[in-house]
Amino acid sequence: MSSNNDKIILEYYIMKNDFKSAGEASSNVKKVLNQLGVDSKTVRRVAIATYEAEMNIVIHSNGGNIIVTISSDKIEIIAHDEGPGIKDIELAMQEGYSTASNQVRELGFGAGMGIPNMKKCSDVFSISSHENEKTLVSMTMYM
């Protein structure tokens, strides 16, 4: 965690297949937002979006990081991973679509709600990715 003047920057490194620590980043972000007195609806949106981003990195990628920047009027989340990228973003944006393996689905994850959920929670949402490339998701929530 670091901060400069009127911003707080939270950074989390997330490892591939690390289900043990999955959810820690979103819990921590939630705690900080509650300490800041951010209204509960915004806290929930940010928590859900961060959680989905975390899970996406754990399940689908080779690892990555999430950077959450909190200022007094907005929260920005940037999730970055090391590939392998998304083949068809349009398809991934559809509710219920998932490429998660059976093993992962048996754990109860990967129901294909990740990206649509993130979008639903954000005021501004963008994603860029190609097959065999890094994926970058950027989300902004206004307070």
Added chain:
Amino acid sequence: MKEYFHSVVLDKHKCNGCTNCMRKCPTEAIRIRDKKAVITKDRCIDCGECIRVCPYHAKDVIVDDLSVLKNYKYNIAISPMSLYGQFSVDTDMNKVFSGIKALGFDCVFDEGLSADVLTIAIRNILKSNNLQKPVISSFCPAVLRIIQVRFPSLIDNIIEVESPMEVGARIVKTKAMKEYGLDFNDIGVFYLAQCPARVTSINRPIGIRSSYINGAMSIKSIYGDIVKNAKKVQKDEEYMRASPKGVGWGRAGGQSYAIGVENYLAVDGIEHVIKVLEEIELGKLSNIDYFEGLACIGGCVGGPLNVENPFIAKARIRNIARTSEKCDFLNNEFINEILAQGLINWTEKITPKGVMTLDDDIAKAIKKIEMLNQIRKELPGTDCGSCGAPSCNALAEDVVRDKAKIEDCIFILKEKIREKEKYGGKL
């Protein structure tokens, strides 16, 4: 800030300043100051965890003694569902109720009866399509308070109905007024409490303006007398009794079983409840219809003011709930009347308690978080508790809130002493 009323209190003379309660408190409400435990009032949810773990019995619950009955013309006892679990299965509950009556009450009301009414009311509410899922049960007041303190975003998921305790009081008080021509204030209604959370709800109810209940006695304090009286009962009196499913509300999962929701989640024990609320807040359980969270292990049978071991009590209640007796009190006409009287629904919005917030001004709060991080880095991270806070993080927060000094940490203090000595200073 407004002071919150609590039923959980500390007897300073008995408190030894050990750290048992401080470590166990789910809201980090307890600190040790000057070798005594201190409860931060606005954080306490009256779950009673601290009562359970205190080896010196220094934590207690404020309840009434029976002498208050003389202040009323007519006294009603509300007997909780968990009371069924405090006696062996073959005990005649009519005798138990007579034993309660002999304590000085004019009438005994079985809380399971109002649970039966709520079963139907909740079943109807759950039929509606526009509910935030999972719908969270409003039954356990300690869980409602933890939502206010730690999960304010889930307030909208809570079903806005009163507890069986309150609904029962409303039914029976209204009935007594009508039948005996008594004034509201002539009638005393007392709850035989299994937990501090309910006692607090009498004085500081959630979702309604004021309670129909006038006070509470703890089951522990009257149990012996009930047993004695029950043995002496001469004439057999028949009491109106709850259906087996109504009685079953007193154990974890009993509500959902009675209501008949199939897709439910029942969780008992406050730590487990907190973990699941975290998941609900992340939107992970929106496929569940009904969430029943109970602060005590096993449900209300695990309330700290009960006498019997919660597992044994739970098994007894389960045995009762399996039987298929019908409750004749529960005809549709009666239930419709209760619903029409509006005795069930909440009238007040429940609000978040911003006790976790570091500062009302977000810019200042951001600065404080920065400070918090600095302090956290300096602290050893051993969570030893010697500073009087439950963890290094909690101490860091206390320092930022001006409630403690960083030197309260013995590791930091030691370092400072060493440094002083190095430069020739003496203590």
